[in-house]
Amino acid sequence: MADTMRAFVAVERGRFEVQDVPIPEVGDDDILIQLKSAAICGSDVHIYDGGMDPLCGYPVIMGHENAGVIVKRGKNVSPKWQVGDRVTSENTVEVCGSCYGCITGEYVTCEHRRGMGIAADGILAEYVRIPGDILRLVPDCIFKIPDNVSFEEAPLLEPAANGYKAVFQEGRMMAGEYVIVSGAGALGLYSAHMAAIGGAARVILLVRTSTAKDKLETARKLGVTDIIYSDEPEKSLEAVHQLTGGYGADLAIETTGVPAVLDLGLHMLHVRGRMVRIAINNTPYQYGLDSLTLRSIELIGHMGYNTVSWLNTIHLAQQGKLDLKSIVTHRVKLEDVKRGFDLMVSREAGKVLVEFD
Ligand SMILES: [Zn+2]
Ligand SMILES: [Zn+2]
Structure with missing residues (x-):
């Protein structure tokens, strides 16, 4: 594996570039996912159009709606997750584990939550790391993609x-x-x-x-x-x-x-x-x-979802009851992802898929 990857980076307010950045290191508790597909969300567009700055400051890799394959797992990772698994991450990378939201299982309302592409590096990159800390606190912060759900459809499970x-x-x-x-x-x-x-x-x-x-x-x-x-x-x-x-x-x-x-x-x-x-x-x-x-x-x-929202949405997709892809209007390559954001800003696009190859 090379040391660097291509990633769409918010460099500073109003400046966005596809750059070479280091591939995240994978510790004993972490998982590394190779992205296969992503989608641009309205909340990503809020950062792109200057309406909002990333909570972690600049620079940050953008994006959170994702689908990919596990390519590395630390030796302490649960056997539930294996290299080759097709997965989607619900995009939380850090929570505190002790606030009211966390102790009641509603970790997306954690006061200290860091989400991909807004408070931590996101998924508009060839690889993303799922940190061991979040896997320990929220073992279901990533989900297996059912066989009948394509990589193109899976990033849309998040808005669904x-x-x-x-x-x-x-x-x-x-x-x-x-x-x-x-x-x-x-x-x-x-x-x-x-x-x-x-x-x-x-x-x-x-x-x-x-x-x-x-x-x-x-x-x-x-x-x-x-x-x-x-x-x-x-x-x-x-x-x-x-x-x-x-x-x-x-x-x-x-x-x-x-x-x-x-x-x-x-x-x-x-x-x-x-x-x-x-x-x-x-x-x-x-x-x-x-x-x-x-x-x-x-x-x-309303804030996000919880594990029940995810599991049931996945069940509906698995049973063929959910039409995930009809809202997709445009597709762009990672190298050309700025065009996807511009199409969202001008409201020409409904939902833009990002293809990796
Ligand atoms: Zn979203
Ligand atoms: Zn918390």
């Missing part, structure tokens, strides 16, 4: 697991419910898909009228039954009233981060409805919240 957690674990969706999903990005589309898989009576997608036609076609393919428009709020409220038998929806999944859309979604719920907010956007929310109190609405924060 987010959708799973939002809809079923946080949103507590029941079959037969009316669900609203705002936003047609990856998290919006996977949430809508999960709601459809789980037996929602209707999956209503709330988007801007300018949303690209191909995204809406994908949304329909994934199980969206109705499309309504956030820039036509009165019409959309009336449509939801009609579609839900006059009461309003049971559950809303908010992925846009736009305060006006969150507010509109809250008004589309019936009393005691639930909203899960997936979005990251710190714009202050400028509306009064009394209707939340008076109508007993639950507003629930």
Whole structure:
């Protein structure tokens, strides 16, 4: 094995390059994965477009949605993990093991969590190390990829697991419910898909009228039954009233981060409805919240996934019930990954896959 690898590095704010960097060293407790495929996430784009700096500072290797093969394992690594295993990492590389999040098994909410591509080196590189410390604390921070799931599909298990957690674990969706999903990005589309898989009576997608036609076609393919428009709020409220038998929806999944859309979604719920907010956007929310109190609405924060979200998402993929790849619109090579980010920034791309060869 050579000493260096190609990696897409955030060198400083606004400067990104594919560079030669050292291949991570593998200690007795660590695993080394050779990447076979990756996908670009909206949160990676936040760093690329300067909206956010990596929490660990610069330079850092970008990216977290991944699939690859174990090529090295330290001598103390559990026999569960063998060289040649096809795996995907859920992208946590460090947690403290003792905070409230960690002791209750919700390690993605660990105050000290370091995630790939944001607080530690990521996966837009030929190799990535999974440190022994995280394997000891969270043995299931990597998952075997089922045989029927391709390397191209496997990186998409990560955003799909987010959708799973939002809809079923946080949103507590029941079959037969009316669900609203705002936003047609990856998290919006996977949430809508999960709601459809789980037996929602209707999956209503709330988007801007300018949303690209191909995204809406994908949304329909994934199980969206109705499309309504956030820039036509009165019409959309009336449509939801009609579609839900006059009461309003049971559950809303908010992925846009736009305060006006969150507010509109809250008004589309019936009393005691639930909203899960997936979005990251710190714009202050400028509306009064009394209707939340008076109508007993639950507003629930979303963070990532837990092991149950991952396992169940993998089961759905294994059983052929999950369409992971319809949202992919573009493919780029690692050497050309900047183009993939530019396509995401310009909103030309929905989801960009990164190919390694
Ligand atoms: Zn992601
Ligand atoms: Zn912790």
